[in-house]
Amino acid sequence: MQDIFVSNLSERISHWVDAFPESKIVSDVTEFNQKLEATDADFSDCVFWLHVNQSSPDVLAYRVANILAQCQQAKVVVLANTPNQADCFSALSAGAIGYAHAYSPAAMLIEIKTVIGHGGLWLGQDLLQRLIETSTQLVGNQPVYVDGLLAKLTSRERDVAVEVAKGLSNKEVARVLNITERTVKAHLAAVFERLGAKDRLQLALMLNKR
Known part of the structure; x- marks a missing residue:
């Protein structure tokens, strides 16, 4: 699976790089979506790690739905700076299949990818x-x-x-x-x-x- 971090950060944080050295970072999924279409890539082979800081549950749901609308069959995992239950359930309702802390260690990110790759759902320990x-x-x-x-x-x-x-x-x-x-x-x-x-x-x- 190809890993794409959707974030306003200019660079991937170290945990992301350690977990997925070949991953990419984009500020908007539209540009990456166009590249995938040009190369006939399979969206089902993509994991979008959506990095969010502080936003309302409605905004988060919109961002998740927007990715899935543009990249059908892709997998979306939300990485939140300040995880909370309302945002988690909002993200899952919109179609995300994972929700975790943005600064989760590399080993956990790899485990998340393994779980969702087998069709599972990932939540933070407290929320789970x-x-x-x-x-x-x-x-x-x-x-x-x-x-x-x-x-x-x-x-x-x-x-x-x-x-x-x-x-x-x-x-x-x-x-x-x-x-x-x-x-x-x-x-x-x-x-x-x-x-x-x-x-x-x-x-x-x-x-x-x-």
Whole structure:
């Protein structure tokens, strides 16, 4: 996938460069859109990282929708200087599939791209935890269904899945289970594959009992 940062900054910040050395930065998607059309590039192979400072939810929604209108099938991830719940939900409603802090470390940006590349949704940890708490109060599965899913996992994968489904971060899961973050990531990847979950929110909803 090609990475394009849409920002008023004159240069990419170091985290962006470290994560995606071959990425580009543009102030307006229109110019890049014209270049893509000229070369018959596939918009579905593009990730637009929309950098925003302070703007109203309506303005943010418009900017996301504008990118998707010009570059259909592209993926949009919003990078906010001051993340907040209202902007996050506004961006997602407009079609964005990710929302994170603009100065997220390179490793996290790479992880975001991996998740959305597999069809998942990415939210910041605080917002994800609130969404999981709200969603699991509204939606629940029969215990026998949840037990059947957990039976597909190894004992350690089960432990990791249950903690992640509570909204815990990888670091928090590692601390609770007394294992390394790398081990958590490995088990979580296996859990996603075995259960067919695209992201942490979907996993939480799958494992939520009535």
